[in-house]
Amino acid sequence: MSNVFYAPGEQRAAKVNDLFAAIARRYDLLNDLQSFGLHRRWKHRVVELAAVQPGQRALDVCCGTGDLALALAQRGAEVTGLDFSPAMLEIAETRRRKKPQSEIVNPKFIQGDAQQLPFPDHSFDAVTVGYGLRNLASWETGLGEMLRVAKPGARLVVLDFGKPPNALWRAIYFAHLKMTVPLLGWLFCGNADAYAYILESLKHYPAQAGVAAKMRELNLSNVRVLDLLGGAMAINYGEKSK
Ligand SMILES: C[S@@+](CC[C@H](N)C(=O)[O-])C[C@H]1O[C@@H](n2cnc3c(N)ncnc32)[C@H](O)[C@@H]1O
Numbered sequence: 001m002s003n004v005f006y007a008p009g010e011q012r013a014a015k016v017n018d019l020f021a022a023i024a025r026r027y028d029l030l031n032d033l034q035s036f037g038l039h040r041r042w043k044h045r046v047v048e049l050a051a052v053q054p055g056q057r058a059l060d061v062c063c064g065t066g067d068l069a070l071a072l073a074q075r076g077a078e079v080t081g082l083d084f085s086p087a088m089l090e091i092a093e094t095r096r097r098k099k100p101q102s103e104i105v106n107p108k109f110i111q112g113d114a115q116q117l118p119f120p121d122h123s124f125d126a127v128t129v130g131y132g133l134r135n136l137a138s139w140e141t142g143l144g145e146m147l148r149v150a151k152p153g154a155r156l157v158v159l160d161f162g163k164p165p166n167a168l169w170r171a172i173y174f175a176h177l178k179m180t181v182p183l184l185g186w187l188f189c190g191n192a193d194a195y196a197y198i199l200e201s202l203k204h205y206p207a208q209a210g211v212a213a214k215m216r217e218l219n220l221s222n223v224r225v226l227d228l229l230g231g232a233m234a235i236n237y238g239e240k241s242k
Helices: 009-035 038-050 067-074 086-098 139-149 167-189 192-203 207-217
Strands: 057-061 078-083 108-111 124-130 150-161 221-228 233-239
Touching (some): 009 167, 009 192, 038 067, 038 221, 067 078, 207 221
Parallel strands (some): 057 078, 057 124, 078 108, 124 150
Antiparallel strands (some): 150 233, 221 233
16 A cells, blocks of 8 residues: 555655645644544643643644643643644644633744754653654654653653554554545545555554553653553653653
């Protein structure tokens, strides 16, 4: 199976950028439709695990339209949301400005590359990424960068599509990603390929098991996997060793 928005290696970033430029305006609506609104609950869980305190610094990588960054900011953290797509960042910024004046001190949204984060080592108390690592040319580089900019003891939290361990459930779920999700993309966004990309990219991503193994290899502590919907979604959690 191939997809117009999936290309391995050097072409990857340009294709992914094209994809999000094409769907940015409908991105939030499609998230609600394809997950039946559940992505909001999963992101809430990510924010709980990030456990930021007022005054702490948090980074949300591949922030897109800003869901996680805005929620982290509501907890009183000083938040930066980073993404390379101007189209997605524009929506994040519009959402930020719509918040009540008292709440909009942050997040700060900036354009940047998740594989080369523009921050010094040991900068953040929590680093999150939602549906981002899977889109990078090298998810290992992205995870390594998250770790580099995290302070010792900081929490790293990764939310993404998963690979259910149960073969039957995995087959049903992959059929949903292959048929229903592109259909929704075509109906509500005029772009089936952009949504067929999810399954294609997932096939090239090691998902929760691979991310957990890498976190252990990188010497993170308290590494945990939270399977959601039988592993169809997953949260990887780890702490940078002190
Ligand atoms: C599926 S969206 C996720 C958005 C948001 N985190 C969420 O959970 O809804 C993936 C985001 O990753 C961004 N992205 C992909 N590759 C990137 C890279 N190399 N550097 C920065 N952002 C990137 C895309 O522009 C897009 O906004």
